[in-house]
Amino acid sequence: MSDRPSDEDSSGSSISDAEWAKFVQDSAREIPASAPKEPSARARMVAERLRQEEARGATPQGWRTVADLQRTHERASRGKRRLWVFLGLPVVIALAAVAMRPSLLPGDPFGTGGPGAAVSASPLPAETAAPTAAPGAADAATPTIEHPFAGSPALRWADGAAGIVLPKATRVGSLSKAQVEQALQQTGKLLIDANLDPATLRGGRPETALSVIEPRQKELLDRLDTSLSKPDEKHDPLLMFSRFDPAELRLVGDVVKTRGRTTFEAGESGVVVVHADYTFVYPVMRVEKDAPTEVVRTIVRRVLDVELHDPDKYVVSPGKITVKRFDQEIGNSACDVYDGYMHPRFETAHSPTPTGAPATGPTKDPYDRSRDIAGDTDEGCGVVSRT
Incomplete structure (x- = not known):
């Protein structure tokens, strides 16, 4: 059987290519990220038609192909990793510095830095x-x-x-x-x-x-x-x-x-x-x-x-x-x-x-x-x- 349905279903209703592409796109959002991403034959045909229309300048505004969505997701993922490295490296350096010199923190929260550390010394028992x-x-x-x-x-x-x-x-x-x-x-x-x-x-x-x-x-x-x-x-x-x-x-x-x-x-x-x-x-x-x-x-x-x-x-x-x-x-x-x-x-x-x-x-x-x-x-x- 062909993956492409006829222009009319058994009830006589008609489904346009745009509506079918939206259905495929909405369905893809409900599939877990770990599920296979291989599109159906219908989806491949719709995607190919949309690419051809885009080449002719006829792609509807706001639409993205499956490949476009995948590339956008990959760019977003790379952007988050870069942000973590940018923020994480200074934080790691700062934590290492504090570990070596706790007195760098204001107020000496660990009770170990500076001459004030002596204040926390435990009292001696009575002589x-x-x-x-x-x-x-x-x-x-x-x-x-x-x-x-x-x-x-x-x-x-x-x-x-x-x-x-x-x-x-x-x-x-x-x-x-x-x-x-x-x-x-x-x-x-x-x-x-x-x-x-x-x-x-x-x-x-x-x-x-x-x-x-x-x-x-x-x-x-x-x-x-x-x-x-x-x-x-x-x-x-x-x-x-x-x-x-x-x-x-x-x-x-x-x-x-x-x-x-x-x-x-x-x-x-x-x-x-x-x-x-x-x-x-x-x-x-x-x-x-x-x-x-x-x-x-x-x-x-x-x-x-x-x-x-x-x-x-x-x-x-x-x-x-x-x-x-x-x-x-x-x-x-x-x-x-x-x-x-x-x-x-x-x-x-x-x-x-x-x-x-x-x-x-x-x-x-x-x-x-x-x-x-x-x-x-x-x-x-x-x-x-x-x-």
Whole structure:
């Protein structure tokens, strides 16, 4: 049988060549792309007739042959591939660059780039025993206003009073659990007010610290009072309190890093002895209008022994603590300057801070909490190995 139908079907209706070509074209759209594309004999004949009409300039406007449609589809496919290569190659290059240097992305979304990466460092657990060695070297970084603890082991230390973790109180001899807890709390108040209170750090009078000390320690209290009002070599408030001259320096941010531990044990009958050993790290910068925005750190370690006596056995003020020992080690502060303030050294040439006497003592790591600082005061003012 011939593929070409007669000009009239069995019902007598007539189908024009144009209508038949449209039918073939519409049917082709419904065939999956994977189906064979071989046109029927009728389609080949219609296509040939249309090509001949096109050669004579008689092809209806808007019509395309099967070959034309195929070529259009191939051109569109090639165009998409070219677009993907054009867009894909720069994207691949950019992704490779970011993989090698994530800090190129704004905001450091992966938390790995620049000095700000240090901010995400996990905090250390509370110190429960004396360290056996100095902390390892931190990543080399320069402290800035945004990241004042960059390049310091203190980056992972607790913030301020959160680093003063008091042990759980227990009964000691004739002292109840509540009395031992009181001794611990009073020691904590002294440490916080003397080393962390913003007013004290700006040179203010540490009233809370003074108020927890046994009033019968009159000689000590008089000495501290004189050191705060008229500091000199024999009356140095830095022996007990951390202070900066507000006309010269200001703290960078509102965080002082703290690390240490508090322990207690039974003393003489009716006495509990509290031992505190803490290091505080202070980032500071100059306040002069035209001073460089350089950030430096001063590190202060304080060792404190206090006692609380059973008021039923001793003539004492109930709830007050007796200070038996207070040693300190100050890193990065001018030697032999007795104006009552710490004066850290700045690297920039513009430095109006007192320089003091040359350092004569040994070089020490101010972050090394494994050393006992008892008796170190005889070694003179030394040099710090890092800040």
